[in-house]
Amino acid sequence: MAAANRDAFWAPSSKVNPDLARERESATFDVRELTHIIDGSPDRTKRRKELENLLYSEPVFRDVGRLSMERDEIYEQGVLKSIKLFEWSRKYKWDDDDFELASRLANHDISMSLQHAMFIPAIERLASDTQKAKWLPRALHYEMIGTYAQTELGHGTNLMELETTATFDPERNEFIMNSPTVTSMKWWPGALGKSSNTAIVLAQLIVKGKNHGLHPFLVPLRSMEDHTPLPGISVGDIGPKMALNCIDNGFLIMKNVRIPRENMFMKNAEVTRDGRFISRGVDKANYATMVLVRVKITRWAFESLSDGATTAVRYSVVRRQSSLKPGERELQVLDYQSQQYKVLPALAASYAFLMTNRSLHRLYDSVHADIMAGNTKLLAELHCQSSALKAYMSEVVVQLLELCRQACGGHGYLASSGIGLLCASSAPLVTVEGENSVLYQQAARYLMKQVAKAVVGDPVASGFQYLLTQSSSDRPDIRIQNLADCGNLDTLLQVYQRMAFSVVTGAARKLQMAIESGVEQHVAWNNNMVSLIQAARFYALHGIAKEAGYFLATPTLTPDQFELVRAAELQAMAKVRHDAVPLVDAFDLHDICLHSALGCYDGNVYERLYALAQTSSLNKTQVHPAYYKHIRGLVKDGQKQLRQQSKL
Numbered sequence: 001m002a003a004a005n006r007d008a009f010w011a012p013s014s015k016v017n018p019d020l021a022r023e024r025e026s027a028t029f030d031v032r033e034l035t036h037i038i039d040g041s042p043d044r045t046k047r048r049k050e051l052e053n054l055l056y057s058e059p060v061f062r063d064v065g066r067l068s069m070e071r072d073e074i075y076e077q078g079v080l081k082s083i084k085l086f087e088w089s090r091k092y093k094w095d096d097d098d099f100e101l102a103s104r105l106a107n108h109d110i111s112m113s114l115q116h117a118m119f120i121p122a123i124e125r126l127a128s129d130t131q132k133a134k135w136l137p138r139a140l141h142y143e144m145i146g147t148y149a150q151t152e153l154g155h156g157t158n159l160m161e162l163e164t165t166a167t168f169d170p171e172r173n174e175f176i177m178n179s180p181t182v183t184s185m186k187w188w189p190g191a192l193g194k195s196s197n198t199a200i201v202l203a204q205l206i207v208k209g210k211n212h213g214l215h216p217f218l219v220p221l222r223s224m225e226d227h228t229p230l231p232g233i234s235v236g237d238i239g240p241k242m243a244l245n246c247i248d249n250g251f252l253i254m255k256n257v258r259i260p261r262e263n264m265f266m267k268n269a270e271v272t273r274d275g276r277f278i279s280r281g282v283d284k285a286n287y288a289t290m291v292l293v294r295v296k297i298t299r300w301a302f303e304s305l306s307d308g309a310t311t312a313v314r315y316s317v318v319r320r321q322s323s324l325k326p327g328e329r330e331l332q333v334l335d336y337q338s339q340q341y342k343v344l345p346a347l348a349a350s351y352a353f354l355m356t357n358r359s360l361h362r363l364y365d366s367v368h369a370d371i372m373a374g375n376t377k378l379l380a381e382l383h384c385q386s387s388a389l390k391a392y393m394s395e396v397v398v399q400l401l402e403l404c405r406q407a408c409g410g411h412g413y414l415a416s417s418g419i420g421l422l423c424a425s426s427a428p429l430v431t432v433e434g435e436n437s438v439l440y441q442q443a444a445r446y447l448m449k450q451v452a453k454a455v456v457g458d459p460v461a462s463g464f465q466y467l468l469t470q471s472s473s474d475r476p477d478i479r480i481q482n483l484a485d486c487g488n489l490d491t492l493l494q495v496y497q498r499m500a501f502s503v504v505t506g507a508a509r510k511l512q513m514a515i516e517s518g519v520e521q522h523v524a525w526n527n528n529m530v531s532l533i534q535a536a537r538f539y540a541l542h543g544i545a546k547e548a549g550y551f552l553a554t555p556t557l558t559p560d561q562f563e564l565v566r567a568a569e570l571q572a573m574a575k576v577r578h579d580a581v582p583l584v585d586a587f588d589l590h591d592i593c594l595h596s597a598l599g600c601y602d603g604n605v606y607e608r609l610y611a612l613a614q615t616s617s618l619n620k621t622q623v624h625p626a627y628y629k630h631i632r633g634l635v636k637d638g639q640k641q642l643r644q645q646s647k648l
């Protein structure tokens with residue numbers, strides 16, 4: 001699509017779809033006020049608008065051409081966007097919030113996203129003060145372009161079995177980095193393939209023949225002069241993915257690559273000049289970067305889900321299809337209860353996830369400050385909460401985005417709907433930064449310890465007090481006698497706590513019984529893994545309806561009470577349906593950020609679908625070259641055969 005048309009494409013039209021306009025006129029609340037709450041404050045809304053103007057005045061951030069781009073072009077666009085953000089960050093001295101916001105406005109569609117998502121945070125968290133003074137300026141001025149290389153071809157989850165080695169050579173005061181086997185090559189790290197010139201490599205530290213476990217090392221990959229790989233380094237792209245193809249996820253093989261001893265990150269441990277290994281702080285402090293990214297992923301979950309909900313809600317009030325009674329006007333599909341059941345949970349969960357991310361981020365900031373001051377008391381609880389919430393929220397996002405896609409019928413399957421790409425780019429959230437089933441188990445492990453404490457009356461961690469309150473014999477009955485009771489948040493919280501108490505202590509009991517029967521601990525754990533994972537998962541009415549089994553199979557709700565909850569859920573959906581459009585408008589997503597013909601603010605869906613169809617590369621010529629190469633021959637042969645047949 002020519003640049004001029006591209007600009008026309010995104011310019012909001014004064015002609016707004018009448019159904020959409022009517023929905024906005026009947027809002028029961030002040031949308032702008034809610035937008036300020038979502039942004040965090042009026043100032044943050046103002047800041048977001050400033051950044052939108054900055055980014056979207058740049059052609060590279062407006063381009064609708066991405067729908068029919070080749071991988072190399074997608075990658076190069078992603079590099080260009082990265083560099084734009086880096087230049088603005090340096091020029092305007094953006095803080096982390098501004099950078100994260102700008103990255104979000106670019107849909108995180110930036111090739112070198114790891115520079116600020118992991119590389120710089122890892123240096124801030126894992127380097128000694130001397131190393132920070134040396135490396136941070138080089139990373140913040142983008143001389144060092146970096147990645148976080150931990151996962152290998154053969155291992156991603158099980159860090160203990162990572163094979164890359166860093167062997168200390170006391171003669172030359174260096175570490176020798178090696179990828180000893182094919183499965184040990186680093187595989188997946190973002191921006192590793194073609195962009196990065198430096199990597200933080202996680203490797204088994206070997207000193208005088210002894211393995212001191214996994215430690216981070218700063219490894220130069222490419223020449224700072226001409227970007228060619230340095231001696232002993234083989235590096236490249238691992239190939240196209242389902243989405244996120246602007247990112248050059250790469251492989252890295254190291255053969256006897258020598259780095260100075262000072263390149264071992266030394267905040268939490270060091271190797272002295274004479275080869276002594278000294279460990280400092282907590283054993284798992286080197287895992288700090290993973291905890292941070294898990295918290296970020298809960299934010300990305302909100303962002304992806306609010307995008308999907310906005311498109312699905314706006315399209316569902318614009319789209320009219322079929323009538324409830326013959327002869328009547330076709331219905332807005334959002335008036336079908338089944339459509340509400342598909343789309344409104346994504347809207348509800350978007351708000352729930354926004355608030356949950358905020359709460360988790362506050363916990364993270366507080367615990368991180370403690371750890372930087374040497375107090376690691378709450379690290380285990382943070383690890384549990386960040387693992388469980390990253391797993392649960394990414395799982396729900398993937399499920400609900402797929403439902404939003406299905407709710408948009410055939411047009412939801414078009415790339416121009418934006419939802420397919422949203423599903424594909426959010427899909428890896430259940431895998432990255434710790435595969436979900438593994439992280440749920442980490443949370444379950446911590447939960448089991450809290451149960452053990454509650455059972456003997458010892459104090460339990462702040463987030464798990466329900467294990468005590470729900471265990472007392474005089475715990476209050478759950479008061480759900482009518483629909484109004486189902487709207488009482490304290491009552492719903494009590495329902496969840498009651499259920500959680502039963503599921504968690506039930507899992508603990510099964511585990512304990514298995515171990516007491518003589519089964520070894522790790523076998524008992526595996527045999528009860530599903531119960532343990534369930535113990536680590538749980539949102540309001542819809543959550544109860546969806547997970548009926550856990551609320552009915554435990555002494556939580558009677559069947560009658562459960563039916564009341566179901567009725568209340570449908571009643572709540574009808575109420576939310578009235579304000580569904582103002583509720584998604586409050587996310588205030590610029591059309592360029594949403595990148596969807598179905599979700600555009602003006603609701604001119606059909607004109608936009610048709611306009612975007614023109615950008616299809618197949619429409620460059622009226623008759624496609626494939627006709628002349630292949631189809632014409634087929635038709636001519638057919639005509640010849642028919643002529644011959646008619647002569648018979």
Ligand SMILES: CCCCCCCCC/C=C/C(=O)SCCNC(=O)CCNC(=O)[C@H](O)C(C)(C)COP(=O)(O)OP(=O)(O)OC[C@H]1O[C@@H](n2cnc3c(N)ncnc32)[C@H](O)[C@@H]1OP(=O)(O)O
Pocket residue numbers: 108148150151156157158159160190244284287288290291293300379380383425426428429431432433434435438442445
């Ligand atoms: C928008 C779309 C963009 C989408 C694109 C976005 C791309 C983002 C970039 C992605 C980057 C990556 O994926 S980077 C790679 C991410 N990789 C991972 O996350 C690997 C996952 N695996 C792990 O974290 C570990 O192997 C884990 C499963 C926890 C097991 O750890 P270990 O074997 O070392 O130890 P365990 O025996 O299980 O646990 C020992 C103790 O350590 C504690 N422990 C374990 N991990 C801990 C941690 N992180 N912080 C604190 N404590 C921890 C446990 O609770 C135990 O405590 P006690 O019970 O008290 O003993």
Ligand SMILES: Cc1cc2nc3c(=O)[nH]c(=O)nc-3n(C[C@H](O)[C@H](O)[C@H](O)COP(=O)(O)OP(=O)(O)OC[C@H]3O[C@@H](n4cnc5c(N)ncnc54)[C@H](O)[C@@H]3O)c2cc1C
Pocket residue numbers: 114148149150151154155156157158187188189190244249428431432433434435437438
């Ligand atoms: C888009 C993307 C970006 C990435 N970016 C980076 C990056 O920048 N840096 C980096 O280092 N890595 C990165 N990764 C790698 C990512 O961290 C790993 O894919 C992830 O840790 C899972 O490891 P794995 O792929 O080896 O799967 P495995 O660990 O082999 O697991 C495979 C499957 O086995 C099952 N499983 C494994 N272990 C257990 C268990 N203990 N209990 C129960 N089931 C289990 C699970 O179903 C799991 O899905 C990225 C991956 C993707 C997809």
